[in-house]
Amino acid sequence: MPSVLPDGEPVPDDGALPGHALAGAAGRPLGFYLHVPYCATRCGYCDFNTYTASELRGSGGVLASRDNYADTLAQEIRLARKALGDDPRPVETVFVGGGTPTLLAAADLTRVLGVIRAEFGLAPDAEVTTEANPETVDPRYLADLRAGGFNRVSFGMQSARPHVLRVLDRTHTPGRPQACVAEAHAAGFEHVNLDLIYGTPGESDDDWRASLEAAVGAGPDHVSAYALIVEEGTQLARRVRRGEIPPTDDDVHADRYLLAEQALTAAGYGWYEVSNWATAPAARCRHNELYWRGADWWGAGPGAHSHVGGVRWWNVKHPGAYAQALAESRSPGAGRELLTDEDRRVERVLLELRLSDGLPLDLLRPPGARAAARAAADGLLDPAAHAAGRAVLTLRGRLLADAVVRDLVD
Structure with missing residues (x-):
């Protein structure tokens, strides 16, 4: 995979934290990030720690299978409970990201949430989010997630224009993300986000305006808009290097950002972070705010990063190695650093x-x-x-x- 884990000191086999890490913990929010590393296909711009079935075949055996992945995540959550000791804090936010979390059965996602609830407890107003590929959910799936305790969902829309989606290697049908917003509302989700990407080679100002209009028209209470970054090691970077498509342009990014600010502000969204807009403070992504404000979170899953009280650590990247460590009752941590x-x-x-x-x-x-x-x-x-x-x-x-x-x- 193109992304590289940093160096660091070893993580103890039991995942134990230094004594100072929990000092003053009662005054800090605690969240969980759950990484689901599976994707049906690889998007050309993505350098996240994700794997398709063909990439895993023969490299991790049954341990890397998504069929038993919920059980593997549950093992790390129980390890987290032991490592955090008698920390009394309930979990305030849970965010399931990927990859494509919704390649797992809804029952698997809600079962993992149940393990967090059983081990730590959830705050009464806990925010529980999953990312979702529009083509992997339907009304029944969303209803099952909502019944299982999820109350926020984030759909990857990226663009409303088919030719832009093709450059990004996105496989969903134009219009499907907007339909998903309606289905999520019908299922009882309080909060829904649409993710957009601007500055894709071949995208015009009119294409971007159309994407913004489509996103706003769908009625989510949150929109994220990110400039396309061409990461080294991705298929998109190779295409740019071969001259098949032009590189991204900073001036174009600036113009598209201004269009986003204008359109979203006019529609009643307010920016609260450079790339994020919400219709009201209650619609903001509290889990991301936890990151931005340096609170505590445990990241479970291959390649996931965690932070508690000035201690940051990261897990081994490969799903097979991750599952093997937990099967042997060892922390899957690959390294950690103590922040000054x-x-x-x-x-x-x-x-x-x-x-x-x-x-x-x-x-x-x-x-x-x-x-x-x-x-x-x-x-x-x-x-x-x-x-x-x-x-x-x-x-x-x-x-x-x-x-x-x-x-x-x-």
Whole structure:
């Protein structure tokens, strides 16, 4: 697979955490991320830790099978319970991602959720999300998920235009994601997201407007819109390198972002993170906010990353190796790192600046504070927020967010 795990110190076989990791845990939210690494086909732009059936055949045996994957995830959840000891926190968010989680039976997904409920308890208002490929669900499947405790679903739409979907190697039928939103609402889902991608080679401004109009017209309460990134090692990168399709263009990305902001704001959505818009605060993705604010989460599944109290670790990537470790009552962790106070400060700057309420200026060191003052004078940060002690991106600042944050972390 093209993505590479970082180096790190070994993870103990029992997954035990240093004593300081749970200090003050009662004041931090706890979430679970469950990674489902299976896909029916590989999208050309994807570099996630995912596997098709042909890629797994002969490389992991029965242990890598998705038929028993729910049981394997359950083993790691029980390991998490032991590692976290008497931590009394109920789980506030669960997010099932992939891959294509909905290649598993709805009963498998709800069974794994049941293990989290049994081992940790779920907060009364817990947010429980799964990603879904539009072609892998139907009204019955969605109803079963809702009855099993899921209350949020995120559909991968990407584009409303068939020729754009072809470049991305997406296999769903145009119009199917919008139909899924209606089916999810009918099944009783409170919150529904549509994911969009802009800047695909061959996509025009009119194509992007059509995708935005289709997404808004479907009536989700949340829309995510991401610039296409051509990752090394992907089929899309190879096609660009061979000259079959043109590379992505930063100026085009900026223009498409402005179109998204205009269309979504006009339709009643408000940005709360650079790539995410919601109709109300209650419609925001609380699980992602947990990441962006440096809270605690346990990532279960091959290649999944976790963070608890300044300790970050990551699992082995291959489903077979992951299942083998758990079958032997060993942690599937491949490595971990202990974050210093400075590491955590830098991460707060990197992530919180992307949020609509920004970050407190007292997080910045003197060079970063001076950079923030310049950015406010240049219209990249809100001057009123700056005067009140916060760094908050303007619309122009959102377009240049990576450059702004590089200056502020100094």
